[in-house]
Amino acid sequence: MAAFIQKLFKNRKTVSLESQKASEKPQSNQPTEEDNRQQLRQQQERQLGASPEPSALAALAIEGVTSAIRLQAASQLNQEEHLQAVLKQAKGRDKSVYQTVKQSLQILKEQQASEAATQHRITELVGQAQDQARSEDTKLYEARLNALQDHWQSVENKASAEQTQQFLQAVHQIRERQKQLDETRQEEQRHLDQKQQRQETLELLQQTLNQLKAAVPSGLPSESALDALQKTQENRWLEATRDTQVEKQEQKQYEQAMLALRNYLGAVRRLNLARPQISELESNDTDSAQAAAKALLQEVAWPQEFPLPQALADLRALAGKPRTQPASDGTREQQQANVAALNTTLPKLEAALEAKQFRESRQLLKTAQNQFQALDDRHRKNVQAKMQLLAGQFRELSDWQGFATEPKQVSLCEQMEYLAEQPMEPEAKAERIKELQNEWRELGGSSDRTLWNRFKAASDQAYEPCKAYFEAKADLKQANLHKREAICEELERFLAQADWTSIDWKGAERIHQTARQEWKAAWPVDFRDNRQVQKRFDDLLKNLERPLDEERQKNEAAKQAIVERAQALIDHEPLQEAMDQAKALQSEWKRIGITRHREDRKLWQAFRQACDQIFERRDAQRSAQQQATEKADADARAVVAKYRDLGTEADEALINEAKTELKPLADMPLSRPVRGEVQDLRQHLTELGQRKKLKARLDNWKTLIKERVSGALAPEQVPSNWQNLVNGATSLTGRDLVIRAEIVAGQETPDSDQGRRMEIQVQRLAEGLGGGDQTSPEQELERLIALWCLHPEMNEQSAEHAGRLVQALESRLQH
Known part of the structure; x- marks a missing residue:
């Protein structure tokens, strides 16, 4: 399909080029290019209004003359293959169409995912119901069934007829199983109660006899x-x-x-x-x-x-001794009653046999045989011959009846057995079962018990799935009717309490939608029972829709006014003010209440198109700013690359030159990373100058340290502030001074002085805990050097100590 759309676009482009070439010929009667464009626009608008095919809509979404035509065509697409093709073609060409199609694809994918999840849930519920129907686990049996039915209600309207039948059949089997379990429990309890009663009876009898004997x-x-x-x-x-x-x-x-x-x-x-x-x-x-x-x-x-x-x-x-006498037992009266009952039944049986009444004869013979069995041997002998005669007459009648109807009844059995094996819709199968049973009744039944059992077993087997279906369907219809009545009651209560001057319109609209969805989900219902409740629901829905429609129309008018204000901002200057007002309109749009979906979609497309045009101007400005930033970044990186490797060996002139070239970069539109690189270089140059000054000072200090070994120094040879550092200071030996300098600079001390270094570190720690002045390492070193050069009581100023003091300075410089 994508290839077809591309081919269609190619042909359209070819026609367009040919039209353009034809228009360039110097013919005075040819229409202008603007006329052709206008004609093509009208043609495409007519095509859009005629509900075109999806492939034509896809072509218009890419090749439409105006952005409105392209956007309208894109918004009408709803098939994934066309949406994917248009998304690929519109990328980088038409931002509005691309965003619209992308959003439609997202909605379509969400719908597909939702439907797939629903189908998966339906399959799970059917499987769970069937598993429970087969399961031997009876723990929480009824609670699990209720939970299954509650979950099924939420997905029932998405289930197929086959899935519904499977679920209802499983539910019926579960209910039958529950019924059997209840009956079994009741029967077991009955047996237990009976056993308890028997035990109590025996105990009472035995207790009574014991009392009588005692x-x-x-x-x-x-x-x-x-x-x-x-x-x-x-x-x-x-x-x-x-x-x-x-x-x-x-x-x-x-x-x-x-x-x-x-x-x-x-x-x-x-x-x-x-x-x-x-x-x-x-x-x-x-x-x-x-x-x-x-x-x-x-x-x-x-x-x-x-x-x-x-x-x-x-x-x-x-x-004297008494004699016992055996008790007598008389059953004569009962036997006489049995003989009288049998003498009453036999004439009726004879009359039915003479009239060839098969059903009546069969019932009377069964009664007579039961009465005959109740007689003793003496009374049986009087009627035994007559009973044998009547039984033989009935067998003859049965044989005659079976001879005429047996072939038809065998055929009905075969049809019923075939029907039992066929997978059919339950209602159609039940209707056919009823027809076959009526035909059997019209034949007058069967004296052949085996044949009747065969037909009945086939009927029961055929009706088993129908039974589960109709029982579940009847329960479902009644439950759905109650749900619909409850929906009507909730709507009536809501309408009676609603204050339309201060109501939550979105909440009212959700109630309207939810009521319709729940009403539709409460299906099937019995048609006759539903007529009154359906009329009641329709009237309530109209009473709810009337104020909702009025509110929607008012809100649509407000959104139309926002669209017109947004369109007026397309060419507004300054641009920032136009964007701020557009953002304010977007917030105002969100605050507007309910509208009709179709009308809201049209208004939103118009509003979105106007906002897109406003922000496209911003994108153009940003593009120009981006180009300026890229150029400034390139220039700045060149300067940074030129001076980033400067070290302390660089002279002052080169450092000043680098600073001079960095100054113009401060006003250039640099990106954040490049601006950070420039700032890092500027800081590096500053630190480099400071290190050079520090190095010069330290070099001077090293010279003074070495000169002091040869003799005393004059005040003018040393920095002017050193005398202040020495005044009032405690005298130190050259060894202790050097060790302190090594501690401050982090320099290693020779092994011979490690013990003394430990003592001095403990002393410094005590001085720090005492709250002495806090000075930096550089200030501490400068004070020690001033003591070395100027303190009058300083001793042990040997060349070795001077060398260690110089090493401590150099070590600090490296840090």
Whole structure:
């Protein structure tokens, strides 16, 4: 595409050159160059207004006659390949177009990066949902699901239908798993509660029996209390053993305890009934009374493991040992009821079979078989033959029914199995499943249980993804409806509280944009439920948009006035004043509130173009200043290179010459680095002069030091201030003076004087701590030399000491 744009530019340039050559021919009827330019400008403006192709826009962005055409064409480009091509062509040619295209590319890249990040986030969320659906880790299961759904809401509108289905299916699986986990926990808790109830029942029964066995014979427990205890514990055990696993030992323990309690309760009842007779026998001591007592003992049949009540003990003493009597068990009434129910069902079954009613016959036969199984062997023999006859008739009816419908039902099974394997949109698949199930019902079902199980299993398999989709979609629709209602409530609250005279317009605009985005994101919703809330939202949005539009129009007018003021500054003088006012206009522009995006972009381009023209004048001035600076730098570097290597051997005339050539450079427009080099050279020359003067002084001092070895010096031979340095000074030996000079100058001292040097250093340290005068090393050396030359009490001024003093001076000079 870039090559195509370049070729297009080349052809355009060729045409332009040919037009130029033609215009140069001396023909009186040819239009002028200005006319051709005007015509081309009009043609390009019409082309821009006709929504041209991106390639044509790219060409206009580079070859447009005016900067406005180029800028408008560049601002309309939105494809990366065209933007890249124009960016490459505009670099160094058109700054406004280059900046506009560069900004558009940046925005495009940010959008692409944002979309890529969103897609990556969607993929992550789908993967996390699927991982949780498969994971065995149930810790914080529901909390993780809620977090996933909250994150999904922020990216749902960017997800594809397939991604949405995958996420919703995973959410459904997670919910099913959560449901199973809850049911499992509830079931486990139920079993634990039942086990606890059974344990408590056994403990209560055992405790009661123990109390009864340990009771005194003189009193008996209340019959009604024992009866209530028995019934409550029987019901409690029944509930505690319903739909749960009970160990054989536990069940045996209960049956033994409850049997013992029943036997005891029965004996108490019989004893209470026999008390009047026992009272009569106690007053009669005849043989007939003894026989009656034996009969009463057998009738009461008191359990041996419990203490014998006093009344029975007296009765036993009267009659002797009691005899036990087996209990009777009667089920005759129940059997008669079962026979009656079966006799009622069989005629109905016969009538249904004669009418060829397959469904009714199947249900009645099942009922009759259940009733038949409830009979004992004696009653079964009376109806067994008739049951076999009716069952055979039903098999014949089933065979006839299956012969007619079986091929069609097999075909429906095959279609359903094929449908289960096909990846289809959930709604389309659900519709097809419903059609096949209706066809199956129209065939009247199937007597072949295997065939029915096959069709049902295929139906369940086919509907499984649809089930997850529709359940999740229903939940999502309801949740989105609640979100939309909440959005309307927030808008109503905002509009009711808004003070349009002092409102934050940008905040109000963000509320408007956020409401629209959140409304769009709250999708899908049920159409019927959404009608009222949609109308409510539209009315609220209009009430919010009305003052926003008024404020936008007012702000657009203010920005238009700023554009006109900026255009008036393009040729304004002085330039600095124009730039300052342009910067002030930019700050004023930023303070203006909300506007329409399209109108604001047009106004901004016009304002930016005017500001660019103002600052282009500054760039031109800076370019001239840069050229002057480069020339001044070159001249200054030549001077610096000429004199930077001067040393102490240079004479005074050469140093003065260098200073003379440096003076004009102070007023030249030098760059900062070069100005620093010039300043360094100027400082170097100053220090060089000072060092030369110091060297001359030190040379004079060395001469005086050597002359003093030969004899005393006259005051006029030494500097005038030395006498002041000597007056009042303490006398030193030549050795100590030289050591002090070596310490000040940083010069090594011979080994023979190292001990003395240490003593002097300690002494100097004590003098410094005492707060003595602080002098520089040069001043200290000068004072020592003055003492050497003028102090009347100075001794040990040998040639050796003089030589060491001179070396100390030379060492200091090198520093």
